[in-house]
Amino acid sequence: MKTEKITCNACLAHAEKDVRFEAREIEHGENEVLVKVSSGGICGSDIHYYQHGRAGMSVLKHPMVIGHEFVGVISKVPANSQLKVGQTVAVNPSCPCNQCEMCLSGHQNLCSSMRFMGSAQFNPHVNGGFSEYVVVKPEQCIPYDSTIPANVMAFSEPLAVAIHAVKVAGQLTGKRVLVIGAGPIGCLILAAARSAGASELVASDLSPRCLDLARQMGATATMNPLDEQQVAHYQQNRGYFDVVFEASGAQAAVASTVDFTRPAGTVVQVGMGASPVNWPVSSMLVKEISWAGSFRFISEFETAVRWLEDGRVDPRPLISAEFPPQQIEEALITATDKNVSAKVLIRFD
Ligand SMILES: [Zn+2]
Ligand SMILES: [Zn+2]
Numbered sequence: 001m002k003t004e005k006i007t008c009n010a011c012l013a014h015a016e017k018d019v020r021f022e023a024r025e026i027e028h029g030e031n032e033v034l035v036k037v038s039s040g041g042i043c044g045s046d047i048h049y050y051q052h053g054r055a056g057m058s059v060l061k062h063p064m065v066i067g068h069e070f071v072g073v074i075s076k077v078p079a080n081s082q083l084k085v086g087q088t089v090a091v092n093p094s095c096p097c098n099q100c101e102m103c104l105s106g107h108q109n110l111c112s113s114m115r116f117m118g119s120a121q122f123n124p125h126v127n128g129g130f131s132e133y134v135v136v137k138p139e140q141c142i143p144y145d146s147t148i149p150a151n152v153m154a155f156s157e158p159l160a161v162a163i164h165a166v167k168v169a170g171q172l173t174g175k176r177v178l179v180i181g182a183g184p185i186g187c188l189i190l191a192a193a194r195s196a197g198a199s200e201l202v203a204s205d206l207s208p209r210c211l212d213l214a215r216q217m218g219a220t221a222t223m224n225p226l227d228e229q230q231v232a233h234y235q236q237n238r239g240y241f242d243v244v245f246e247a248s249g250a251q252a253a254v255a256s257t258v259d260f261t262r263p264a265g266t267v268v269q270v271g272m273g274a275s276p277v278n279w280p281v282s283s284m285l286v287k288e289i290s291w292a293g294s295f296r297f298i299s300e301f302e303t304a305v306r307w308l309e310d311g312r313v314d315p316r317p318l319i320s321a322e323f324p325p326q327q328i329e330e331a332l333i334t335a336t337d338k339n340v341s342a343k344v345l346i347r348f349d
Pocket of ligand 1: 044
């Protein structure tokens with residue numbers, strides 16, 4: 001395969017509290033697409049690589065380009081490709097192997113050799129999208145209407161996570177839904193669940209700022225989990241909600257889901273919890289509650305692009321700040337402060 005080398009600047013996480021916007025060389029093969037990045041959203045894992053040099057089990061062993069939520073404009077395409085130079089594209093950061101049992105049975109999100117951009121799970125790490133240019137496979141590129149602002153389409157990846165969680169929950173038409181944790185993912189789940197026909201959407205969070213955003217994103221009511229009266233109201237008669245999405249990962253929140261869920265209801269776990277939880281096994285059993293995990297997304301990425309394109313979901317209330325890539329460290333510090341930030345974006349042009 002013929003390859004070409006270009007030099008461009010990228011946001012590299014070197015180690016804990018060491019991130020740099022610096023020049024690096026990238027290789028572009030003749031069967032690959034070169035994308036000039038325009039906008040990217042900072043996600044929890046990017047913050048973890050910066051703050052701790054690791055995200056969960058994935059530890060930084062060498063400098064890695066961070067970022068997996070990004071969009072851009074095509075600058076080179078393989079010969080005979082359907083894609084065109086100048087097209088605006090959302091880039092799907094997943095590269096499943098497409099050969100393992102999970103991939104072949106339609107569960108590409110569970111592929112054990114998934115190469116996810118901006119992840120240090122494997123060594124060498126898979127570089128991410130916070131770079132002036134990125135090299136990706138044609139199938140990762142989803143073209144979108146160029147009149148849609150890049151900072152709106154940069155939500156395609158987190159929205160895909162939300163739409164997948166809604167799919168895991170099953171039919172939502174006419175259902176009462178609770179979303180615990182009103183960060184960007186929780187708020188996008190509210191928007192996706194509303195679009196899927198839920199009749200009542202309650203958001204729970206400790207932060208009044210997050211609850212305000214939740215209302216803007218589709219919540220019909222909000223709850224403070226420390227307000228005993230509100231909690232009792234939603235836990236009476238063996239639980240009020242048909243479906244509970246847990247998007248905080250906090251121990252107490254995860255344990256509370258069973259009491260909020262009515263018999264035969266469903267709990268979908270989306271928040272990544274670091275610690276083990278005391279799970280109320282007996283009430284879960286006698287209420288026949290289904291407990292389901294939801295991880296990343298599959299074809300929901302394309303759905304997310306279409307929903308942002310047609311305005312079915314407007315993520316703009318979630319944008320807290322935008323920084324140029326030269327200020328990546330300041331952007332990461334701002335994104336870490338949950339008292340002030342929902343989604344922080346990097347603006348490349
Ligand atoms: Zn993300
Ligand atoms: Zn696979």
